[in-house]
Amino acid sequence: MNKRRLLVASVLSGLALTSMGAMAQTDTFKIGLILPMTGPFASTGKQIEAAARLYMAQNGSTVAGKKVELIVKDDTSAPDVTKRIAQELVVNDKVSVLAGFGLTPLALATAPIATQSKTPLVVMAAATSSITEASPFIVRTSFTLPQAAVAMADWAASNQIKKVVTLVSDYGPGIDAEKYFKDRLLLNGGQVLDTLRVPMRNPDFAPFLQKVRDLKPDAVYVFVPSGIGAPLMKQFAERGLDKAGIKLIGTGDITDDDILNGMGDVANGVVTAHHYSASHNSPLNKKFVEAFGKANNGLRPNFMAVGGYDGMRVIYEAAKATKGAGGQALLDAMKGQIFESPRGPMFIDAQTRDVVHNIYIRKVEKVNGQLYNQEFATIKDVKDPGKAK
Numbered sequence: 001m002n003k004r005r006l007l008v009a010s011v012l013s014g015l016a017l018t019s020m021g022a023m024a025q026t027d028t029f030k031i032g033l034i035l036p037m038t039g040p041f042a043s044t045g046k047q048i049e050a051a052a053r054l055y056m057a058q059n060g061s062t063v064a065g066k067k068v069e070l071i072v073k074d075d076t077s078a079p080d081v082t083k084r085i086a087q088e089l090v091v092n093d094k095v096s097v098l099a100g101f102g103l104t105p106l107a108l109a110t111a112p113i114a115t116q117s118k119t120p121l122v123v124m125a126a127a128t129s130s131i132t133e134a135s136p137f138i139v140r141t142s143f144t145l146p147q148a149a150v151a152m153a154d155w156a157a158s159n160q161i162k163k164v165v166t167l168v169s170d171y172g173p174g175i176d177a178e179k180y181f182k183d184r185l186l187l188n189g190g191q192v193l194d195t196l197r198v199p200m201r202n203p204d205f206a207p208f209l210q211k212v213r214d215l216k217p218d219a220v221y222v223f224v225p226s227g228i229g230a231p232l233m234k235q236f237a238e239r240g241l242d243k244a245g246i247k248l249i250g251t252g253d254i255t256d257d258d259i260l261n262g263m264g265d266v267a268n269g270v271v272t273a274h275h276y277s278a279s280h281n282s283p284l285n286k287k288f289v290e291a292f293g294k295a296n297n298g299l300r301p302n303f304m305a306v307g308g309y310d311g312m313r314v315i316y317e318a319a320k321a322t323k324g325a326g327g328q329a330l331l332d333a334m335k336g337q338i339f340e341s342p343r344g345p346m347f348i349d350a351q352t353r354d355v356v357h358n359i360y361i362r363k364v365e366k367v368n369g370q371l372y373n374q375e376f377a378t379i380k381d382v383k384d385p386g387k388a389k
């Protein structure tokens with residue numbers, strides 16, 4: 001009899017715990033933010049976390065009457081770790097959204113979790129075109145490499161840059177950057193003398209830059225992921241490529257605002273195509289850069305920060321529209337959002353779930369003693385060319 005009473009009591013207390021858990025769950029709206037916070041891509045994690053926290057500080061920590069809980073996890077930029085953390089966040093923490101994803105392989109590894117659990121997954125950093133096709137639950141607020149690559153090939157061809165060698169990191173975004181730049185330059189009557197690919201992690205650029213020097217192109221077109229640009233710039237100068245009259249052009253990942261100011265004179269004059277510069281001339285961006293710096297010891301936001309900030313905007317507005325409900329309804333409320341970002345106007349294409357925004361041609365210049373990517377031409381409302389097939 002005693003035993004039975006004990007059993008009943010423990011079942012009841014178990015039930016109480018469960019319903020308490022369920023209550024807590026309905027009172028909070030959880031966002032699982034998975035980022036590389038350590039290792040070579042830690043700057044991406046730091047920028048995005050800082051931007052997400054700034055968004056919350058500016059827009060309140062409740063949405064649709066629920067408390068927003070941001071759960072930040074370090075995946076050390078290892079795809080199996082990203083996937084395991086995502087699984088835990090969905091099953092144990094019952095997050096409404098998965099967000100972050102500092103590199104393409106990390107987003108691709110996690111896509112099946114989003115599909116199986118019907119959890120919207122907001123890609124704030126990774127930029128290979130195909131990512132949004134890996135799950136119908138993926139929405140992207142970063143950018144795509146083809147957007148930046150096509151714009152650069154058009155600019156090069158109309159600025160006496162006819163012979164180019166491409167030099168890219170050997171994985172998804174690098175291969176996109178190479179393909180879309182090359183095809184477009186050829187279309188414009190240019191020539192690609194060679195297509196060089198360097199390892200994604202700890203690359204030694206020296207032998208590749210030597211090869212570029214020997215080929216004597218008008219320019220070398222470069223993509224390396226954010227966090228890797230500084231050693232490339234240094235070696236470009238050390239190998240004397242600038243003195244040999246070879247121009248350095250590329251996507252904005254190589255003149256990343258996070259480290260641009262520390263690159264020194266070699267960066268001065270470099271022309272790139274990208275969707276965000278910390279010196280973008282709009283009142284909204286000025287406010288964003290100032291608030292970001294104030295909250296982070298003077299740190300300058302880069303394009304990763306903007307992907308995180310806009311990702312939080314998309315999540316907040318969707319949660320407001322669904323009154324905090326998740327799943328398919330939350331995903332649907334993310335599609336088609338149109339708003340002004342610190343980067344300029346942008347929207348989430350309702351069909352592709354991918355970002356549409358302006359691409360700017362920029363030149364590194366000194367402004368009040370600091371190096372900035374100064375935008376001088378705008379290509380408006382650029383859709384991902386990778387989706388046009």
Ligand code: PHB
Pocket residue numbers: 102103104105125126127128172173224225226253
């Ligand atoms: C990516 O892995 O998709 C990626 C990472 C960093 C970048 C761009 C793309 O700067």
